[in-house]
Amino acid sequence: NKSSFDSKFLAKYQIIKPYKGSYHGAEIEFTVFDHYGVPQFSEYDHVLLYVVLHDGKYYHSKYQFTPVYKTKSGFWAGAYAAYDYTHSNNANTTIKPVKIDFYSPVEFDISGYEKEEVEVWFPQPYYNISGNRATAVYGNYLNELFFLKQQGVLKARGDFQQM
Template identity: 35%
Template structure:
């Protein structure tokens, strides 16, 4: 538990923690307010002038309301796989809570417009699914390449049906962009990203994206940039990287079937 002054105070010296016996000391004026907070509890505010009137101060915080996430047994198999081009409508994250144990996973609810079915023939125009992922995903380090599907407007998404619930295949998605030919494609990623497709294993194609996939980098990272971006498929000059190659969505699905989707062979005809 912690006590500290109002948000108008920026001096971090006005913040303190309790000791092992839950006691604390803090310098404050009678006109100040103290805020008490603790993980998974609702923060409470007290006026110092009111606290000093008490012979004994005993602060008790209430537990925050907590949503219990559904459990998913590793022994039970999914019954359907949907692969589709999706346009983000809305995503919202369920906060980590005491009622879900010590799991470090985060839970994101997502609603998407189904632009095109690639596999599984989802029947509705919109889809709502749940994504479970580590709350601290691997850093991507390269803008515009981000760590979460929810940070993109359009993605090729892979969603399983499990006991009536739609769940995203963990950590698997491909950000996609429209090409000048009216097709959807994903740019080749730099080495080291967790969903990079190696050009040594699968040959990328020259892609004419409507909006060029390019970004700037700081000069101090130039050596790292040149090591991680395949030189044959990207243009690096004057502090700017342009990605000219990638994979069309139809080819992406075939590639993913040899990797992350391989454990779901029983769902793929």
């Protein structure tokens, strides 16, 4: 649509394990709209995606995803996400980041960030900073990752509130 600023994608993902909701397939196909081009979640091997059913079709809740990584204890967890903790709806959350023993180091290239941006998005002690790399030390497990999104941006949108 030439009048739209968004690109439209049809995504198909394998489901390792559904976390919430009533979808029971091994794969899910859904529509994604993204203003910035290719959806950022496609850059990660494993993500917790927020998909809603509307008029019989599945849609990705715009820009909402959480990269997840295996832990040494066999669970899935995500690195500390400042954007979830700083959402105005989460100002009084009781959820706190915990030290996570990830199976493999969860590292981010911070070479394109200014020092002030690194302090906001990859703050210590939640990340160890070494050169152009930020390595996650803290994060949250799936239930807390979902709760932060549900009470934050998804609540503001009215999504995932009847769970």
